Amino acid sequence: MTTQAIDVHSIATLAASLDGHVVMPDDETYDAARQVFLGDVDRRPAAIARVASADDVARVIEFARQTGIELAVRSGGHSTAGQSTTDGGLVLDMRDMTAIEVDPAARTVWAEAGLSAVELTKATAEHGLAVGFGDTGSVGIAGITLGGGIGYMTRKHGLTIDSLLAAEIVTADGRLRQVDTEHEPELFWAIRGGGGNFGVVTRFKYRLHDVRQATGGMLILPATPDVIAGFIAAAEAAPEDLSTIANVMPAPPMPFLPAEHHGKLVVFALMMHLGDVEAGKAAVAPFRALAAPLVDMVQPMTYPDIYPPEDPAYRPTPVQRTMFLHHVDLATARTIIRFLESSDASLRAAQLRVLGGAMARVSVAATAFAHRASRILAVVVNFHDGTPVDRARRQTWADEFWAALNQGDDGAYVNFLSDEGQQRVRAAYPRETWDRLVEAKRRYDPTNLFRLNQNVPPEG
Numbered sequence: 001m002t003t004q005a006i007d008v009h010s011i012a013t014l015a016a017s018l019d020g021h022v023v024m025p026d027d028e029t030y031d032a033a034r035q036v037f038l039g040d041v042d043r044r045p046a047a048i049a050r051v052a053s054a055d056d057v058a059r060v061i062e063f064a065r066q067t068g069i070e071l072a073v074r075s076g077g078h079s080t081a082g083q084s085t086t087d088g089g090l091v092l093d094m095r096d097m098t099a100i101e102v103d104p105a106a107r108t109v110w111a112e113a114g115l116s117a118v119e120l121t122k123a124t125a126e127h128g129l130a131v132g133f134g135d136t137g138s139v140g141i142a143g144i145t146l147g148g149g150i151g152y153m154t155r156k157h158g159l160t161i162d163s164l165l166a167a168e169i170v171t172a173d174g175r176l177r178q179v180d181t182e183h184e185p186e187l188f189w190a191i192r193g194g195g196g197n198f199g200v201v202t203r204f205k206y207r208l209h210d211v212r213q214a215t216g217g218m219l220i221l222p223a224t225p226d227v228i229a230g231f232i233a234a235a236e237a238a239p240e241d242l243s244t245i246a247n248v249m250p251a252p253p254m255p256f257l258p259a260e261h262h263g264k265l266v267v268f269a270l271m272m273h274l275g276d277v278e279a280g281k282a283a284v285a286p287f288r289a290l291a292a293p294l295v296d297m298v299q300p301m302t303y304p305d306i307y308p309p310e311d312p313a314y315r316p317t318p319v320q321r322t323m324f325l326h327h328v329d330l331a332t333a334r335t336i337i338r339f340l341e342s343s344d345a346s347l348r349a350a351q352l353r354v355l356g357g358a359m360a361r362v363s364v365a366a367t368a369f370a371h372r373a374s375r376i377l378a379v380v381v382n383f384h385d386g387t388p389v390d391r392a393r394r395q396t397w398a399d400e401f402w403a404a405l406n407q408g409d410d411g412a413y414v415n416f417l418s419d420e421g422q423q424r425v426r427a428a429y430p431r432e433t434w435d436r437l438v439e440a441k442r443r444y445d446p447t448n449l450f451r452l453n454q455n456v457p458p459e460g
């Protein structure tokens with residue numbers, strides 16, 4: 001049955017069967033409900049099912065399977081490929097499923113999939129504990145976990161999936177399964193990096209880490225080739241307690257940055273050291289010594305403060321490319337500066353994250369995220385103005401920048417891919433990982449019901 005054949009009556013029947021509710025195009029809340037994070041993704045689903053329970057999830061999946069309506073699955077709505085919504089299809093929206101059960105003694109938490117990173121982080125930090133997500137609090141725990149999860153704990157505790165102990169997932173056949181290393185281990189393997197291809201996760205169980213002592217915040221340095229290369233060298237040499245995210249970009253007109261630096265290229269770094277405050281100070285010292293900081297807000301802090309308040313109306317229009325780098329030497333740093341200086345996009349940046357540490361000690365075959373040996377994650381990004389002409393121009397810049405930085409690692413981090421086609425999805429997974437994912441897909445979603453994602457088709 002096609003999307004057009006889904007009538008209001010059948011959606012009303014679905015709605016009546018749910019604990020949650022369904023938002024339709026003529027509802028007052030429809031426009032707000034259909035919005036996702038990206039400002040240039042403007043799709044109009046036939047209906048948005050705001051589910052309230054695992055049973056609801058199963059009912060929506062059953063409905064989609066029986067009717068053939070295109071199904072999008074949305075949690076935090078931050079898909080960098082705009083893949084959590086649909087034109088004319090049905091959105092299964094997890095946002096209202098936000099229950100949290102912390103077990104402080106066992107240092108674990110069960111968290112429903114509709115939570116954002118900041119919501120869960122704030123709740124667990126009340127116990128002095130947290131699991132690591134990314135750099136942005138509003139990102140959904142579901143999407144980031146299913147792709148891997150690279151952020152402020154990567155070097156100390158690994159990826160988000162390295163702290164994932166179990167999950168509950170409704171597969172295409174409508175069955176709710178609890179998966180872990182003992183129960184359906186292949187499915188548990190696949191959802192740790194394989195994205196939303198295998199079903200809808202309703203709850204995650206994470207191991208929690210001690211965050212009672214944290215030193216972090218923003219450090220802004222002038223972006224010379226020496227400082228950029230020196231920053232990456234310092235991040236590689238730093239103790240694993242420290243993870244950093246460095247954005248080379250024109251300085252935004254922030255009130256606490258002297259006006260003469262606005263618009264000039266800076267290294268806008270965010271850092272997080274977990275552990276003793278004196279050790280944190282020592283770990284940050286080499287970065288402070290690279291140049292006189294323009295802004296230095298790195299200080300003892302509570303861990304959730306790494307997620308400052310966000311403007312809910314902020315809906316950016318980025319064009320981005322991602323890759324892994326082996327090194328950032330002076331020549332690489334000069335290339336970064338040259339590209340950033342050549343563009344007039346309202347926002348443009350090269351983001352560099354030094355990996356390694358605990359993330360690199362997990363074996364390549366242990367999870368579907370296989371880039372364990374990759375040393376530096378890079379993203380080049382620039383914003384377009386919403387017009388097709390400008391978008392194409394910004395895409396060319398990103399493509400050329402990406403090609404100029406390429407050091408021969410053709411892998412990609414799946415969570416930073418845009419809608420770049422099947423070849424780039426393949427780049428996220430080495431051959432052996434891909435073949436295993438295809439096997440899991442054939443077993444758990446043979447008709448590719450879950451295809452609005454970085455898709456692993458059952459035919460391989």
Ligand SMILES: Cc1cc2nc3c(=O)[nH]c(=O)nc-3n(C[C@H](O)[C@H](O)[C@H](O)COP(=O)(O)OP(=O)(O)OC[C@H]3O[C@@H](n4cnc5c(N)ncnc54)[C@H](O)[C@@H]3O)c2cc1C
Nearest residue numbers: 075076077078079084134135140142143144150196201453
């Ligand atoms: C501003 C910004 C900052 C980011 N920073 C980081 C970062 O620091 N580190 C990092 O690793 N990543 C980062 N990301 C990438 C982010 O991890 C991915 O975009 C992620 O998929 C977003 O998850 P979400 O739940 O918000 O997205 P959604 O758009 O809701 O979903 C994304 C994908 O996951 C699938 N999905 C969502 N929920 C479920 C579910 N419950 N069960 C099964 N499948 C599901 C969807 O179908 C879709 O394909 C960032 C993205 C943005 C936009």
